[in-house]
Amino acid sequence: MSNKLLLKRGLDILKLFVSGSLYGEILELQKKMRDIYLPKIKNCPTYYGNPKVSIIVPTRNERNYLPRLLSSLKMSIYKNFEVICVDYLSTDGTTEIAQKYGARVISVSRKGVGYAVHLGVLNAKGEIIIKTDADTFFPPNLIYDTVQVFNSNDRCVLYHVGHLYYDGNILENLMAHLYDKYWRDIWKTTGHFIAFRKGIYNKVKFDINADVGQDDFKFGYDVAMAFGLKAICYDPNNIVLVSARRIRRVGLLRYILGVR
Numbered sequence: 001m002s003n004k005l006l007l008k009r010g011l012d013i014l015k016l017f018v019s020g021s022l023y024g025e026i027l028e029l030q031k032k033m034r035d036i037y038l039p040k041i042k043n044c045p046t047y048y049g050n051p052k053v054s055i056i057v058p059t060r061n062e063r064n065y066l067p068r069l070l071s072s073l074k075m076s077i078y079k080n081f082e083v084i085c086v087d088y089l090s091t092d093g094t095t096e097i098a099q100k101y102g103a104r105v106i107s108v109s110r111k112g113v114g115y116a117v118h119l120g121v122l123n124a125k126g127e128i129i130i131k132t133d134a135d136t137f138f139p140p141n142l143i144y145d146t147v148q149v150f151n152s153n154d155r156c157v158l159y160h161v162g163h164l165y166y167d168g169n170i171l172e173n174l175m176a177h178l179y180d181k182y183w184r185d186i187w188k189t190t191g192h193f194i195a196f197r198k199g200i201y202n203k204v205k206f207d208i209n210a211d212v213g214q215d216d217f218k219f220g221y222d223v224a225m226a227f228g229l230k231a232i233c234y235d236p237n238n239i240v241l242v243s244a245r246r247i248r249r250v251g252l253l254r255y256i257l258g259v260r
Contacts, residue, residue: 025177025178026170028177029164029173029174032164032239033164036139045077046077047077047144047147049078050080051127051128051147052082052125053128053146054120054121054124054128055082055083055143056086056124057069057103057120058085058117058134059087059088059095061090062092062134063094066085066098066134068135068137069132069133069134070097072136072138075140076142077140077144081143083101083102083103084104085104086106086119086120087108088116089111094134095107106123112208112209114210118206118208127197127199128197129196129197130193130194131195131206132194135192135243136193136242137166137240137241138241139239139240142193142240145238146159149195149233149235150197155230156231156232156233157200158189158194158196158227158231158233159196159234159235160190160195160233161234161235161236161240162177162235162237162239163176163180163239164239164241165244165247166243167243167245168247184236186224186229187217187220187221187229187232188217188220189216189223194216194220200223200226200227204222204223
C-alpha cells in the first residue's frame with residue numbers, strides 16, 4: 001500500500017470521527033463480535049445436503065493453531081464436507097493433530113503455500129472448495145451460508161467474507177471492520193477464506209510458486225479477469241475469525257502497509 005493510500009484511509013477515519021459515525025461503527029463491530037463469540041447453536045438443526053465441500057488447509061508447523069480450526073469445523077451445522085491438510089515439512093506433530101481430528105493429510109516435500117493449495121484442490125472430492133489458513137476459526141453457520149450462496153446464484157463462482165481477530169484488540173478489530181466495509185475491493189480475496197466452484201479451476205489456478213500472502217489477491221483478481229466482477233460474491237457482514245499473529249510479528253502500521 002502506498003503512503004498516499006494510507007493517508008487517504010487516515011482521512012477517512014478522521015471524517016468518520018468528526019461526523020460522529022465512528023461511534024456507530026464501533027457499536028456495529030461490537031454487535032458482530034457478540035453474535036460470533038456467543039453463537040446460538042444449541043437448538044440449531046444440522047444439514048447433510050449437497051453439494052460436498054472440500055476445505056483445503058496448507059500447513060507447516062501449525063500445532064498451536066490447527067486444533068482451534070479443526071474444532072470449529074466439528075461444530076459446523078453443515079456436515080457434508082471433508083478437510084484436507086496439505087502439509088509441507090512440518091516437524092512439530094502438525095500432521096498427527098490433523099489425523100486425530102479426522103482430516104485427510106497430504107504430505108509434500110516442496111515448500112510453498114501456493115503449491116500446497118494447488119495440490120489440495122487437485123485431490124479434493126467436493127464441488128465447492130474452501131481455502132483457509134490453519135489459524136482460522138469458522139463460526140458454525142459459515143459453511144452452510146457458503147453453500148446457500150452458491151446454490152442460489154448460478155453466476156457466482158467465488159465467495160468470500162469479512163474477518164475479525166479472535167485474539168486481537170479493539171483497535172485491530174476496528175481496522176478489520178472498516179477495511180472490510182469500506183476499503184476492500186470485491187476481488188481482494190484473503191487466505192483465511194476463499195470459496196469457489198471446483199469447476200473453474202481448469203481456467204483459474206493458484207500460483208504454485210507463491211508463498212504466504214502472495215497468491216490470495218492474485219487468485220481473486222484472476223477470477224475477476226476470467227469471469228467478471230459479477231461472478232464474485234462478497235459479504236462483509238459474514239465473518240471468519242483469524243489470528244492477529246502476523247500483526248504481532250510486524251506491527252499494526254506495517255501490516256496495514258502490506259508488510260507480511
